[in-house]
Each structure stands twice: as C-alpha cells, then as structure tokens.
Amino acid sequence: MVEIPKTQKAVVFETNGGPLIYKDIPVPTPASDEILVNVKYSGVCHTDLHAWKGDWPLPTKLPLVGGHEGAGVVVGKGENVTNFEIGDYAGIKWLNGSCLGCEFCLKSAESNCPDAILSGYTHDGSFQQYATAKAVHAAKIPQGTDLAQIAPILCAGITVYKALKTSEAQPGNWVAITGAGGGLGTLAIQYAKAMGFRVIGIDTGDAKAEACKELGAEAFIDFATSKDLVKDVVAATHGGPHAVIHVAVSEKAIGVSTEYVRATGVIVLVGLPAGAYAKSEVFSHVVKSISIKGSYVGNRADTAEALDFFDRGLITCPIKIVGLSELPEVYELMEKGQIVGRYVLDNSK
Numbered sequence: 001m002v003e004i005p006k007t008q009k010a011v012v013f014e015t016n017g018g019p020l021i022y023k024d025i026p027v028p029t030p031a032s033d034e035i036l037v038n039v040k041y042s043g044v045c046h047t048d049l050h051a052w053k054g055d056w057p058l059p060t061k062l063p064l065v066g067g068h069e070g071a072g073v074v075v076g077k078g079e080n081v082t083n084f085e086i087g088d089y090a091g092i093k094w095l096n097g098s099c100l101g102c103e104f105c106l107k108s109a110e111s112n113c114p115d116a117i118l119s120g121y122t123h124d125g126s127f128q129q130y131a132t133a134k135a136v137h138a139a140k141i142p143q144g145t146d147l148a149q150i151a152p153i154l155c156a157g158i159t160v161y162k163a164l165k166t167s168e169a170q171p172g173n174w175v176a177i178t179g180a181g182g183g184l185g186t187l188a189i190q191y192a193k194a195m196g197f198r199v200i201g202i203d204t205g206d207a208k209a210e211a212c213k214e215l216g217a218e219a220f221i222d223f224a225t226s227k228d229l230v231k232d233v234v235a236a237t238h239g240g241p242h243a244v245i246h247v248a249v250s251e252k253a254i255g256v257s258t259e260y261v262r263a264t265g266v267i268v269l270v271g272l273p274a275g276a277y278a279k280s281e282v283f284s285h286v287v288k289s290i291s292i293k294g295s296y297v298g299n300r301a302d303t304a305e306a307l308d309f310f311d312r313g314l315i316t317c318p319i320k321i322v323g324l325s326e327l328p329e330v331y332e333l334m335e336k337g338q339i340v341g342r343y344v345l346d347n348s349k
C-alpha cells in the first residue's frame, strides 16, 4: 500500500486574475471511475494563463487548481478502474473525461463532447501534488519514462500532432508554424519533421530563432522585424506553405497567413487569442481554394500516437524546471512572450 497524505501543496486561485496562492489543501478522493495520480511534474501551458485570467467565453471552476500536463504515478483508484494499477505511470490531460456516449464521442471526437471535463479548468488540475482523472481518458506512460520530459507531451504534444494530421500536409510539403518558439511550437516543429514535412518557423527574437533551427526548422522568419512577412514566407517556402499551424496567441498572425498560404493550402487554428476572429478576404480565399480549420487537443488514439513518437526518441521537450510555488513568475514570463519552449513545475517544491 502506498501512503497517501491527507493534505498536499497546491497553487489555487479564488477569482480569475486574483492571487495565485501556494498552500495546503486536502488530497482529493478518486470517484469509482477515477485514478488518483501523485503528480511529479506539470508543464505550464498558455491555456493555464488564459484560465487564470478568465479571458475565454467559458467560465472556469472557482476556486481552481490549474494545470493539465501532469505526469506522475498512480497511488489510488476507484473500484471500477481496471486499466490502471497502483504504481503505473499516468498522465493528466486537458480532456480529463468525456461522456463516451454522445454523437461526438461515438465518432472519436471526444474533445468535442458537450459534457467534456477539463483538467485545470472545470476540474482541479495538475498544479497540486495529487490529482484525479477519469481512468479511461488518462494517458498511459511507460514505466521508466522521464516524467519531467514527457509532461509537455500531455497537452502540447498531443495538440500539435493532431493539428498536423488535421492539416492534411503530405510528406515533403512545407508547414508554417506561428508561435514556433513557444511551448506548442517547439514540439510542432519536431512532430512535423518526424512526419516528413519541411518546417518554417515564425516567431520573434534570436533565442527563439536559434531554438527553432536547432529543433529542425529549415527557415525562420521574425514577425517583428520582417518588413514584408508575406513576401518573406512565400520566398522561403518557394511559393507559400502548404499548411499553416497557428499556435501563436495572435489574431493578426491568422489574417496574414491567408495571404501567404499556398493555393489549396490548409490553415489550422490552434492558439486561442481572447476575442479573436479569423478574417480572410473572400475573393482570394475562393480563387486560391484555401481552408481554415479548428483543431482542439486530441482523442485517446491521438494521445497514444503522440506519446509513441516521444517514446521512440523523436521528440525532445525543451524544458526548464522550476518549483510548483514559482508558477506566478512563469505566468509573468509567458505573458511577456519570454519563454523559449516550456516551463515544467517540480510539484515537490
């Protein structure tokens, strides 16, 4: 038997945008279909910042423990759980649970389930030492995996892998990634490369440019210093990228991509800038026959596949580890766009 304490450390906020309090809270009890995970490491996704600020048109639970890239060890489980044993490694994902019976779940579009339970948003997430997750949706992590390294795969990795599949890009095609130097972007470059695509990264600053090239981007355009972004992207990709994956938190980036995307190309919206619209000039949209699609995390199969790319050594998460109590500082850096790759919290500190 594993000893489970009664209380634990967590970062909690009581109002959106209010103080982020590092404190002791009770350890939750898993429901009959849930596992209890001792979260060792948790990635900090820009979604967590949106949740704290409350800037999306979907209310968060309050008070809330954020976080949805939690990697840890199963220490408890409900009586109906058959797919996890105590001691297994497990991952807490954004999609904590879904009904499994609706039209969308039946078609494996689990993230579109109207009753989806969201870790770190409608359900307390991974910025605590012990978190619960529906056993059917929790990620299976092979024993012996580096839990700090794999944490960002649990949202960022799954999401960009699914978005790349959604783009319908073919081997040898150019894929543009906006926000390429951030958490999702640095993984998107590597998944794209592993899937046989050629990558152009779009972001800003020397540190991000260097990281993107090191991770496999053949070209990089600095959106802040480029005098003509459309011309530069079209030139670097010999006619425009066949697909664009938007992980930038920027409305402007979306609009301009409708100009540089290649005819018949696909633009995939992933980043969620608050209050933004995707604007496209209709004449060119039709004549170039481009598409704009949304992509929202991934289902259980996408999860297993994204984790398999990691397991095979094809993906390295550029992480920086800090203590759980340092979450407010991480949000500050993220807000300023100063994070290259991903911050991962060590939940023991």
Ligand code: 8ID
Residues within 6 Å of the ligand: 044, 045, 046, 047, 048, 050, 155, 156, 159, 178, 179, 180, 181, 182, 183, 184, 185, 202, 203, 204, 208, 223, 247, 248, 249, 250, 252, 253, 269, 270, 271, 272, 273, 295, 296, 297, 298, 334, 337, 339, 341
């Ligand atoms: O399922 C989904 N759709 C999903 C899953 C996970 C995350 C969506 N997201 C959303 C988040 O909520 C957030 O809105 O994806 C977005 C990016 O998350 P992230 O990668 O965790 O954020 P980050 O690490 O802060 O990286 C953002 C990057 O965008 C760049 C920044 O410099 C930063 O590197 N960027 C910005 I802001 N404006 C840009 C622009 N105009 C830009 N890059 C290119 N052009």
Ligand code: ZN
Residues within 6 Å of the ligand: 045, 046, 047, 048, 068, 094, 155, 156
């Ligand atoms: Zn996320």
